[in-house]
Structures are given as C-alpha cells and as structure tokens.
Amino acid sequence: MEDESCYSSVIFKPFDKEKSKVRQSDEFALYAEVKRKQSSEETSHTETTAKEASTPISPVYRRVSVFLGLLCFLLLAALTAVSIFYYIHMSKHNNILAQYTKERAANLQLLADKEVLEQETARLATQGQQMNSTLDFIIHKSSFSGDKYCQFTGNGARCTSCPQNWIQNGSSCYYFHKGNTWNTWTESQKYCEKYEAQLAIIDSVGEQEFINQHTEFYYDAYHGYWIGLYKKMGLTWVWTNDAQLERGFWSDWPDERYRYYCVLSMPSKNPVRSWRSASCSMKNRWICEMEVLTWPTFLQAQQNHSDPST
Incomplete structure (x- = not known):
C-alpha cells in the first residue's frame, strides 16, 4: 500500500539586513512533498483489517452456525408444539372438571332424594305396622265404637x-x-x-x-x-x-x-x-x-x- 502524500504551501522570507529593501513582489512559493509517517498502531490495525478482509470464513464455523440456527428453529417448533398440546390438554381438563362438578352435584341430589325416600319408606312401614296393630285390636273387640x-x-x-x-x-x-x-x-x-x-x-x-x-x-x-x-x-x-x-x-x-x-x-x-x-x-x-x-x-x-x- 502506497504512503499517503500531504501537500502544503510554505513561504520563506529571507532574513537579512536588506530585508526592508526587498519588495513584496519578490516573494516566492516553495512547494514540497511531505510524507506523514504512520504510527505502528495504525499500521497494525490497517494490516489486520486488510488481512481479515482477505481471510475466508472457516467451513467449521459455517457448519456450527448452520447447526445453531437449525437448533433454534427446532426449539421454537418444540415450544410451539408444547404450547398447543398444553392448551388442548387444559381445555379437555376443564371440560372434564366441569362435567365432574355437574355429575357430583347430581349425585348429591340423588343421595338427598334417596334419604328422603328412605325416611318416607320407614314412615310408611311404621304406619303399616300401626294400622295392623289397630286392626288387630278392633277385630278382637266384640263391640267397638x-x-x-x-x-x-x-x-x-x-x-x-x-x-x-x-x-x-x-x-x-x-x-x-x-x-x-x-x-x-x-x-x-x-x-x-x-x-x-x-x-x-x-x-x-x-x-x-x-x-x-x-x-x-x-x-x-x-x-x-x-x-x-x-x-x-x-x-x-x-x-x-x-x-x-x-x-x-x-x-x-x-x-x-x-x-x-x-x-x-x-x-x-x-x-x-x-x-x-x-x-x-x-x-x-x-x-x-x-x-x-x-x-x-x-x-x-x-x-x-x-x-x-x-
């Protein structure tokens, strides 16, 4: 890489005793090419950048990048599938829970109805026994009013x-x-x-x-x-x-x-x-x-x- 060139106009005025005698028209231009010397750090950075630009990516890194990208995709797909499965499972669970609550309430009502029927059955059985006892008492009376x-x-x-x-x-x-x-x-x-x-x-x-x-x-x-x-x-x-x-x-x-x-x-x-x-x-x-x-x-x-x- 070529060295950078800097150009500058420099005017030199003679310093002598007859300075006052020199006319301004006698001024002259001096052109000089000045080259700036780059520092070692800039040179190293420049060389590294050029080297990196010119160095090709390793196939191993390329395969790792592809693998990681594929892995991220699979993880995202798995997360989506799990979310869908969880949603479906929870929907079924909620439906089953609602059905269970409904059937449990119906079962409790049936148990209450059963208890009422059992009490009514016992009452009717007692009344039947009482009626039989009353009838037996009346039958054995020669005269009953x-x-x-x-x-x-x-x-x-x-x-x-x-x-x-x-x-x-x-x-x-x-x-x-x-x-x-x-x-x-x-x-x-x-x-x-x-x-x-x-x-x-x-x-x-x-x-x-x-x-x-x-x-x-x-x-x-x-x-x-x-x-x-x-x-x-x-x-x-x-x-x-x-x-x-x-x-x-x-x-x-x-x-x-x-x-x-x-x-x-x-x-x-x-x-x-x-x-x-x-x-x-x-x-x-x-x-x-x-x-x-x-x-x-x-x-x-x-x-x-x-x-x-x-």
Whole structure:
C-alpha cells in the first residue's frame, strides 16, 4: 500500500539586513512533498483489517452456525408444539372438571332424594305396622265404637289412644268412676267389661302411685275404689285375669275372720299402704283398666289427661 502524500504551501522570507529593501513582489512559493509517517498502531490495525478482509470464513464455523440456527428453529417448533398440546390438554381438563362438578352435584341430589325416600319408606312401614296393630285390636273387640276414640271434623278424624274420659298411663287406659252412683264389686266388673276392660290390675309401685293420684276421698273413711283383686273360692287372692297376687299394698292385712273377699284402693297419703278388704256387696266407686289402642300417626290426636267424668 502506497504512503499517503500531504501537500502544503510554505513561504520563506529571507532574513537579512536588506530585508526592508526587498519588495513584496519578490516573494516566492516553495512547494514540497511531505510524507506523514504512520504510527505502528495504525499500521497494525490497517494490516489486520486488510488481512481479515482477505481471510475466508472457516467451513467449521459455517457448519456450527448452520447447526445453531437449525437448533433454534427446532426449539421454537418444540415450544410451539408444547404450547398447543398444553392448551388442548387444559381445555379437555376443564371440560372434564366441569362435567365432574355437574355429575357430583347430581349425585348429591340423588343421595338427598334417596334419604328422603328412605325416611318416607320407614314412615310408611311404621304406619303399616300401626294400622295392623289397630286392626288387630278392633277385630278382637266384640263391640267397638270409633266415636269413643275419634272426633271427626272437616279436617279429618283425630283419634286418641284411650276412649273419651279415660286416662292413659304407660300402655294402659284407666277409667276412674267419680259419680254419685256406686256399684258392688261384681257390678263394677260388668261395667268395665262393656268397654272390653276389667277392674284395675296393679302390679307395680309406679302404677299404685298413679292410681292414688287420681282417687279422692268421698263419703266416709270406709269407701274407696274397687280394683280387680278378690279372694277366689275364699282361699287365694287373685286378679281378674287369674294371676295370683305377688305383692300387695295393704293398709292393714285382711282380717280372715270376716268374709271380706274383695279389695278397695283407698285415697291415702302413703300410696303403698292404701288397700283394704271389704265385702263384695258393698257399693263403691271403681277403676277400670284396658289396653292402649295405637292409631296410625296421621290419625293420632293429643290425649286428654283431664279426669274422667261420668
């Protein structure tokens, strides 16, 4: 490469004593070719640039560049494919999740409906059993009057477990006669039998306490309420169902010298000491007992626990 040439006009003026005598017209031009010497760094840079321009790219670098470009393309294609697959998968997942939520809600509703049906089935089964029990009770009655148990209104029938004017205690209904007409022991038993009942059979302290709560003093200290206990053949104390007496609630032990073969329950401050024997022909009030009648639930009405009247 040729050296760069720089041209410059230089004017030289003679410096001598006769300088003042020289006219300006005598000035002359001197042309000189001055070559600038390049520095070593510039020379090296220039040579390197020229060398790089003249040096061809290596085939290895070219193959690496192609490989890297192809790799970038494949990575981009893979990323695009993964994105599409993820989108499709998530769409299917969301659809399945929505379907599952819908079916789960439907299943919960079916379970709730099943529980309601099971409760209804149990209720109907209970009513069926109650109706069978009621029917069996009525069939075994020689005379049964629904008017004694049920009241009929515009809203249908409402029935109680005991006849009107009877009081329920546990599984039994009791009638306490409190009128002014009194009967002998036998007449009292016949009165009870008209209701398919019998004179009261007392076999527990709780029942005796209940009896005592619903009896009251009347007339004199010798009158009480006939119960179903009597002395059979003058020998053994038995109940009207032929069961022998196991436990008594006597105020005084019966005097065997007198023919007192029937028993009264007397109003007493001490319920477990309230029985006394009396002549069966004596007229007194009485207590009847019968089995509770269980009606189907839809027919049941609240039992009236007020004291019965004649």
